[in-house]
Amino acid sequence: MTGAQAAPEPRVHRTPAEIGDAVRALRADGRRIAFVPTMGALHAGHSELMRQARSAGDDVAIVVSIFVNPLQFGPNEDLARYPRPLEADLAACRDEGVALVFLPGVADMYPEGADTTVGPGALGGQLEGAVRPGHFAGVLTVVAKLFHIVAPDVAYFGEKDYQQLVLITRMVRDLNFPLRVVPVPTVREADGLALSSRNVYLSPDDRARAATLHRALRAGADAAAGGPAAVLAAAGRVLAEQDALEMDYLELRDAELGTDPEPGPARLLVAARLGATHLIDNIGLDLAPTGNDRATIG
Numbered sequence: 001m002t003g004a005q006a007a008p009e010p011r012v013h014r015t016p017a018e019i020g021d022a023v024r025a026l027r028a029d030g031r032r033i034a035f036v037p038t039m040g041a042l043h044a045g046h047s048e049l050m051r052q053a054r055s056a057g058d059d060v061a062i063v064v065s066i067f068v069n070p071l072q073f074g075p076n077e078d079l080a081r082y083p084r085p086l087e088a089d090l091a092a093c094r095d096e097g098v099a100l101v102f103l104p105g106v107a108d109m110y111p112e113g114a115d116t117t118v119g120p121g122a123l124g125g126q127l128e129g130a131v132r133p134g135h136f137a138g139v140l141t142v143v144a145k146l147f148h149i150v151a152p153d154v155a156y157f158g159e160k161d162y163q164q165l166v167l168i169t170r171m172v173r174d175l176n177f178p179l180r181v182v183p184v185p186t187v188r189e190a191d192g193l194a195l196s197s198r199n200v201y202l203s204p205d206d207r208a209r210a211a212t213l214h215r216a217l218r219a220g221a222d223a224a225a226g227g228p229a230a231v232l233a234a235a236g237r238v239l240a241e242q243d244a245l246e247m248d249y250l251e252l253r254d255a256e257l258g259t260d261p262e263p264g265p266a267r268l269l270v271a272a273r274l275g276a277t278h279l280i281d282n283i284g285l286d287l288a289p290t291g292n293d294r295a296t297i298g
């Protein structure tokens with residue numbers, strides 16, 4: 001036979017019972033389960049999650065879920081117009097060697113009478129949670145359900161949604177889910193814009209402006225040797241140059257998103273609107289001690 005063999009199509013299952021059976025069959029075959037939960041509209045950032053999953057070992061079978069979760073959208077958000085390019089999504093899964101796709105409908109995930117949710121704690125009301133009330137209860141509820149349904153050994157989440165990653169990692173610890181959460185660095189366009197399924201909403205002008213967020217974060221990170229005030233001032237200066245940005249927040253937190261970052265690993269997070277599009281991004285940095293704590297040299 002000549003040429004490369006076409007990658008096999010992933011098997012698609014629509015109900016929790018079907019995907020549960022398919023996962024158990026893979027396990028019986030000696031496979032470990034690596035899980036990538038998504039809302040579809042897959043881009044290179046999702047493909048990177050799948051590649052990381054594949055690199056976990058030859059015995060790994062990748063399971064991807066595609067479900068636009070109504071519970072994590074507010075009443076004035078983009079649930080109805082959220083992109084749903086199913087054929088392209090399945091092709092992206094096939095190209096990354098995904099074994100199973102879980103593609104439930106809303107009634108499969110939230111049957112009549114479903115009323116139990118997972119609370120995200122105090123952090124769930126801050127940052128994105130302050131801008132989008134109820135968002136993280138919706139995220140944690142669907143992710144907890146998906147973890148029970150798919151029962152993975154390991155699950156992959158992008159650092160682009162850093163607060164989501166922290167809250168899911170915390171939920172796994174606090175509620176004793178028997179799995180490991182693996183963070184995957186943000187994939188970016190050439191100008192630094194973080195890949196997001198929502199970038200398709202941006203007009204050409206706003207698309208050009210959107211890279212300001214990453215430039216601001218970089219400026220903040222470059223000022224880390226000056227301590228927290230210098231970081232926020234440097235990032236704020238870059239954001240202020242772009243009139244079209246309507247700011248939601250620019251905050252410096254510790255790596256677990258606590259409010260008093262100590263010297264050491266920290267996270268600078270930004271959210272802003274361009275037109276009707278809500279954009280978020282973040283960057284890790286190493287914060288220097290401030291003021292009198294700072295060592296002087298010479």
Ligand code: PAF
Pocket residue numbers: 037038039067069072139142143161164
């Ligand atoms: O990051 C996302 O795409 C979603 O919030 C997730 C984790 C798939 C839950 O719906």
